[in-house]
Amino acid sequence: MKQYCGKVCIIGRPNVGKSTFLNQAIGEKISIVTHKAQTTRRQIKGIYSNESHQIIFIDTPGINSISAKSQVRSLNKIALTALIDIDLVIFIVDRDRWLPEDEWILEAIKTYQGPCVAVINKIDQMKSDSMLALLETVRDKQVFQAVMPISALKGQHIQLLLDHIKLYMPEKPFMYPIDSKYDINEQFLVKEVIREKLLIFTHEEIPFISNINIEEWIKTDKRFSVSIVIHVNTIGQKKIIIGHNGQQLKRIGRQARLDIEQTLGQKMHLNIWIKIKKRRV
Numbered sequence: 001m002k003q004y005c006g007k008v009c010i011i012g013r014p015n016v017g018k019s020t021f022l023n024q025a026i027g028e029k030i031s032i033v034t035h036k037a038q039t040t041r042r043q044i045k046g047i048y049s050n051e052s053h054q055i056i057f058i059d060t061p062g063i064n065s066i067s068a069k070s071q072v073r074s075l076n077k078i079a080l081t082a083l084i085d086i087d088l089v090i091f092i093v094d095r096d097r098w099l100p101e102d103e104w105i106l107e108a109i110k111t112y113q114g115p116c117v118a119v120i121n122k123i124d125q126m127k128s129d130s131m132l133a134l135l136e137t138v139r140d141k142q143v144f145q146a147v148m149p150i151s152a153l154k155g156q157h158i159q160l161l162l163d164h165i166k167l168y169m170p171e172k173p174f175m176y177p178i179d180s181k182y183d184i185n186e187q188f189l190v191k192e193v194i195r196e197k198l199l200i201f202t203h204e205e206i207p208f209i210s211n212i213n214i215e216e217w218i219k220t221d222k223r224f225s226v227s228i229v230i231h232v233n234t235i236g237q238k239k240i241i242i243g244h245n246g247q248q249l250k251r252i253g254r255q256a257r258l259d260i261e262q263t264l265g266q267k268m269h270l271n272i273w274i275k276i277k278k279r280r281v
Ligand SMILES: Nc1nc2c(ncn2[C@@H]2O[C@H](COP(=O)(O)OP(=O)(O)OP(=O)(O)O)[C@@H](O)[C@H]2O)c(=O)[nH]1
Pocket: 012, 013, 014, 015, 016, 017, 018, 019, 020, 021, 032, 033, 034, 035, 036, 037, 038, 039, 040, 041, 060, 061, 062, 063, 121, 122, 123, 124, 125, 150, 151, 152, 153, 154
């Protein structure tokens, strides 16, 4: 049987659902998702395969055209460098109107000359007339090969989109074994899942200033045990993460462990410690 294999870069504003789409497309949670903007901080690769097609998706940080912060600029750069050597761009917009920020991204990716498919996400929250109006607006840009509405969260029209993406994949041997779903370092994945839970449960800016370090990593067929240290700046931050009677930290640890076990397919033992960074004098 012929094999088709290619790389697809997922681009869009922060929070439009890029990572949710990636997880849904490959049927595995490998890219973290929260309600906060700029959750994704690196390029994350997820792999979809069937007998004939392999699609290597690259999830990217949301591109932010407004903030001039250097951290934001470096996230934009991470996203834009993912456009090299790819076969298709998936440009995700969400239920809002076509925004100036979307126009800015379109301008930023101008040097990319390959095909680009626009995806309107979160249609589960849209009335059909506003969806049709947005569809029309995006189509009128005349830069997209197709415009496809989906709900990444509810899994609506994902298969249709995958089938469409397959049309752009060149005839090439698979780059990964057919059962590979991701190409990320497992230690990175563990740290990312903990960062996600910190973002979700603490409602604070803590995750942006803390470091997450792996102090111990034991992984054999029989045993998977990890010790993590979260470094924070102040005692107040430590208290927020630990919570009343340690309940918050327990919840963070439990939810992280369940997600990691699901993705890596192995029961694990997870210890998390919080330490306050020593100030330099
Ligand atoms: N209602 C609805 N919510 C969605 C859908 N897709 C994603 N979301 C929500 O939108 C929020 C952002 O999702 P993410 O997948 O993290 O978005 P992202 O584009 O990867 O965000 P960044 O990594 O910050 O750029 C989360 O709260 C998701 O649950 C959808 O189809 N419908």
